[in-house]
Amino acid sequence: MLRIKRVPTVVSNYQKEEAEDQKGCGRNCLRNCCIKGAKLPLYTYKRINKIVSGKGLLGHEDKEPPVAFLDSLLLGEWEDRMQRGLFRYDVTACETKVIPGEHGFIAQLNEGRHLKKRPTEFRVDKVLQPFDGNKFNFTKVGQEEVLFQFEPSEDDEVQFFADAPIDVENSPSVVAINVSPIEYGHVLLIPRIFECLPQRIDRESFLLALDMAAEAANPYFRLGYNSLGAFATINHLHFQAYYLAVPFPIEKAPTKKITTLDGGVKISEMLNYPVRGLVFEGGNTLQDLSDAVSDSCICLQVNNIPYNVLISDCGKRVFLLPQCYAEKQALGEVSAELLDTQVNPAVWEISGHMVLKRKKDYEEASEENAWRLLAEVSLSEERFQEVNALIFEAIAGGDNGNGNGNVTPQPPEEFNPIDKSSHPTMVVGNQECLVLQ
Numbered sequence: 001m002l003r004i005k006r007v008p009t010v011v012s013n014y015q016k017e018e019a020e021d022q023k024g025c026g027r028n029c030l031r032n033c034c035i036k037g038a039k040l041p042l043y044t045y046k047r048i049n050k051i052v053s054g055k056g057l058l059g060h061e062d063k064e065p066p067v068a069f070l071d072s073l074l075l076g077e078w079e080d081r082m083q084r085g086l087f088r089y090d091v092t093a094c095e096t097k098v099i100p101g102e103h104g105f106i107a108q109l110n111e112g113r114h115l116k117k118r119p120t121e122f123r124v125d126k127v128l129q130p131f132d133g134n135k136f137n138f139t140k141v142g143q144e145e146v147l148f149q150f151e152p153s154e155d156d157e158v159q160f161f162a163d164a165p166i167d168v169e170n171s172p173s174v175v176a177i178n179v180s181p182i183e184y185g186h187v188l189l190i191p192r193i194f195e196c197l198p199q200r201i202d203r204e205s206f207l208l209a210l211d212m213a214a215e216a217a218n219p220y221f222r223l224g225y226n227s228l229g230a231f232a233t234i235n236h237l238h239f240q241a242y243y244l245a246v247p248f249p250i251e252k253a254p255t256k257k258i259t260t261l262d263g264g265v266k267i268s269e270m271l272n273y274p275v276r277g278l279v280f281e282g283g284n285t286l287q288d289l290s291d292a293v294s295d296s297c298i299c300l301q302v303n304n305i306p307y308n309v310l311i312s313d314c315g316k317r318v319f320l321l322p323q324c325y326a327e328k329q330a331l332g333e334v335s336a337e338l339l340d341t342q343v344n345p346a347v348w349e350i351s352g353h354m355v356l357k358r359k360k361d362y363e364e365a366s367e368e369n370a371w372r373l374l375a376e377v378s379l380s381e382e383r384f385q386e387v388n389a390l391i392f393e394a395i396a397g398g399d400n401g402n403g404n405g406n407v408t409p410q411p412p413e414e415f416n417p418i419d420k421s422s423h424p425t426m427v428v429g430n431q432e433c434l435v436l437q
């Protein structure tokens with residue numbers, strides 16, 4: 001079994017009091033003890049007609065929405081929680097700078113994020129692990145940490161209800177604050193929260209995340225996902241998102257087209273970037289893009305390959321990055337110098353937003369240092385091509401009969417990446433990591 005030690009990120013003020021009994025917890029949580037009669041804002045969005053075109057998403061023009069989703073609702077509610085003192089520190093006071101150089105890596109000094117909390121052991125050799133109701137999960141957060149319910153509309157209208165009952169039976173998706181934010185508006189999207197899904201991508205949940213990016217309609221509002229083994233710390237399905245008004249280095253990386261699927265989704269490979277990854281964009285509909293990415297994620301999960309996902313450009317562009325840093329860390333293959341920084345290379349770091357815990361690292365931040373760290377995260381070229389072959393086999397084969405695009409043919413049995421590479425076994429290392437999820 002491969003494990004690493006890290007200080008878990010505290011995403012909820014209720015995370016510490018983990019094992020508590022269910023009866024009348026008095027914390028105003030989302031479980032049976034407290035949910036009765038509870039209300040939360042509800043925002044419903046239009047799901048149909050969202051065609052990805054060169055310019056943007058159609059079906060967004062019609063009427064003024066009842067509330068501006070990003071600016072008023074999400075960021076407004078987030079700021080309200082900041083005023084109410086729910087965050088562990090003031091992220092808006094954290095220093096941030098763009099590191100000089102070709103790529104424009106962004107460095108943030110965040111000394112508050114890891115304060116206190118003992119390092120915890122995390123198993124990093126299993127991308128899929130069952131949900132465990134005894135561990136912290138998002139039904140245990142306080143209702144005041146939840147900003148609103150986010151649901152597809154039933155009547156094709158964007159609607160907003162400031163005070164809607166919580167329909168536990170229908171398990172709404174919700175948006176909650178992350179009490180250890182790394183940027184302005186840092187939130188968690190928790191699909192169908194009461195279903196208590198483990199951290200794993202499925203088609204419906206991924207489409208929800210793309211829908212949220214489209215609804216926000218601002219390229220500076222991105223969503224991210226970390227699988228288990230790729231620095232997710234909570235095994236309850238969630239995406240993260242925040243607003244940061246600079247381009248991420250990963251978004252500027254050149255790409256080389258590999259193929260276009262039947263649904264019009266173009267898949268490319270990133271070039272000149274320290275972490276190897278695939279870029280998915282276009283598609284006749286948002287659903288086409290969503291299915292191509294989620295099927296790829298499912299393939300990685302089934303093959304036990306940790307990965308991160310960045311949703312960019314209002315949901316029109318998605319980066320998929322298989323990674324092996326935690327595995328290397330557990331195997332003792334990461335240098336002490338890198339480990340000492342305690343930087344956990346999860347989706348935001350991989351995208352070029354480096355959250356640094358030590359003033360020294362912040363002051364000495366350079367493109368070379370950022371590159372050196374991220375290069376350790378990446379699969380080797382050989383392994384990356386093996387993984388790509390698995391992905392293309394999965395999405396071109398398609399289990400629904402409509403997924404067979406003109407993918408570069410890959411001989412399916414030529415290798416068995418799972419057996420061959422560094423993949424399966426893991427080991428115990430010790431170190432604290434940092435990023436969140």
Ligand SMILES: [Zn+2]
Nearest residue numbers: 025029033034
């Ligand atoms: Zn309760």
